[in-house]
Amino acid sequence: MNVVEVRDLTKSFKVRKPDKESGPIRNLLRPRWEYREALSGLSFSVAEGEIVGLLGSNGAGKSTTMKCLCGILLPTSGSVRVSGLDPFRDRAGALRELGVVFGQKTTLWWDVPVIETYRLLRRIYDVSQHDFDRVLENVTEVLGLADFLHTSVRQLSLGQRVRADLGAAFLHRPKVLFLDEPTIGLDVAAKSRLREFVKRIRDETGVTILLTTHDLRDIELLSDRIILIDKGGKLFEGTLAETIARFSPYTTVKVELSEDIHGPFEVPGALAGLESPLTAWVRFRREDLPITEVTGHLMRHYPVRDFTVEEPRIEEIVRQFYTDGLEIPVP
Numbered sequence: 001m002n003v004v005e006v007r008d009l010t011k012s013f014k015v016r017k018p019d020k021e022s023g024p025i026r027n028l029l030r031p032r033w034e035y036r037e038a039l040s041g042l043s044f045s046v047a048e049g050e051i052v053g054l055l056g057s058n059g060a061g062k063s064t065t066m067k068c069l070c071g072i073l074l075p076t077s078g079s080v081r082v083s084g085l086d087p088f089r090d091r092a093g094a095l096r097e098l099g100v101v102f103g104q105k106t107t108l109w110w111d112v113p114v115i116e117t118y119r120l121l122r123r124i125y126d127v128s129q130h131d132f133d134r135v136l137e138n139v140t141e142v143l144g145l146a147d148f149l150h151t152s153v154r155q156l157s158l159g160q161r162v163r164a165d166l167g168a169a170f171l172h173r174p175k176v177l178f179l180d181e182p183t184i185g186l187d188v189a190a191k192s193r194l195r196e197f198v199k200r201i202r203d204e205t206g207v208t209i210l211l212t213t214h215d216l217r218d219i220e221l222l223s224d225r226i227i228l229i230d231k232g233g234k235l236f237e238g239t240l241a242e243t244i245a246r247f248s249p250y251t252t253v254k255v256e257l258s259e260d261i262h263g264p265f266e267v268p269g270a271l272a273g274l275e276s277p278l279t280a281w282v283r284f285r286r287e288d289l290p291i292t293e294v295t296g297h298l299m300r301h302y303p304v305r306d307f308t309v310e311e312p313r314i315e316e317i318v319r320q321f322y323t324d325g326l327e328i329p330v331p
């Protein structure tokens with residue numbers, strides 16, 4: 001079942017059109033307007049229990065999509081549904097179904113202990129004391145909140161604050177979590193802990209997660225599937241394995257030889273060559289040539305001391321998308 005549905009979503013913003021001919025006073029008093037299209041017919045869906053990474057470079061339309069999904073922005077056209085509800089027209093209903101965490105902003109009250117915000121949220125969401133106690137026990141354990149549940153938010157480290165935010169987003173047991181840059185600004189250890197928590201929450205509760213992030217490790221370690229957007233439209237969507245197969249269909253094997261070879265270094269059906277007298281490489285399309293065939297050929301025909309297989313990484317593919325666009329690489 002799809003918990004998030006986005007269909008032909010467009011969103012335009014009315015913005016002042018700078019008129020260089022007119023002076024600043026005239027621009028202020030008689031502004032001219034134009035429309036900036038942030039989303040231009042975006043469609044995607046997220047199934048129950050999935051973690052999907054929504055990716056795109058700056059200005060691609062990720063935040064605008066998230067805001068439409070939270071009911072903060074009214075789409076210009078198209079539709080969004082969260083658990084079957086229109087988040088703009090039925091905001092209260094939709095908000096019960098979703099929890100939101102912004103890595104850059106907190107939803108917690110700054111001056112009061114974390115537990116006090118949680119108690120207030122219990123009343124806002126009308127969660128029974130029994131359910132609240134059960135979920136609180138669970139998030140405290142999963143997110144490791146016990147040490148700072150009674151500390152005011154202003155005294156927390158960034159990593160603790162984001163974990164407390166995650167707990168707050170989860171108190172009413174939403175079906176969907178929107179995580180907007182959840183690991184931004186965290187150090188390596190805190191990032192890694194937070195990723196573990198997110199994975200554990202999903203595995204233990206089956207919550208559906210839509211994630212935007214610029215951290216490519218978040219994508220690699222958390223997402224089941226990615227959706228790449230650019231200029232407000234979808235460029236590609238697929239599981240991590242599909243993305244790798246589509247955009248990086250080649251594998252490279254680095255070979256260490258135990259002695260010089262006389263003659264060329266060749267593997268049928270692959271590109272291959274010597275890097276130095278005792279090191280060589282083989283590059284081949286995984287779809288055309290099984291790796292066992294390549295390694296078998298190497299072992300039979302060359303004095304191989306060791307070899308390493310370099311599989312493509314999703315991180316590299318997305319990095320390439322950010323820098324060069326989506327071209328299928330040629331070996």
Ligand SMILES: Nc1ncnc2c1ncn2[C@@H]1O[C@H](COP(=O)(O)OP(=O)(O)OP(=O)(O)O)[C@@H](O)[C@H]1O
Nearest residue numbers: 013015036038056057058059060061062063064065
């Ligand atoms: N309130 C607004 N008024 C005018 N234009 C806006 C507004 N919000 C977003 N935009 C424009 O819409 C486009 C998409 O912006 P959006 O913030 O959704 O991108 P993003 O993918 O979240 O970028 P980033 O990674 O930098 O956060 C951009 O061109 C942006 O300038």
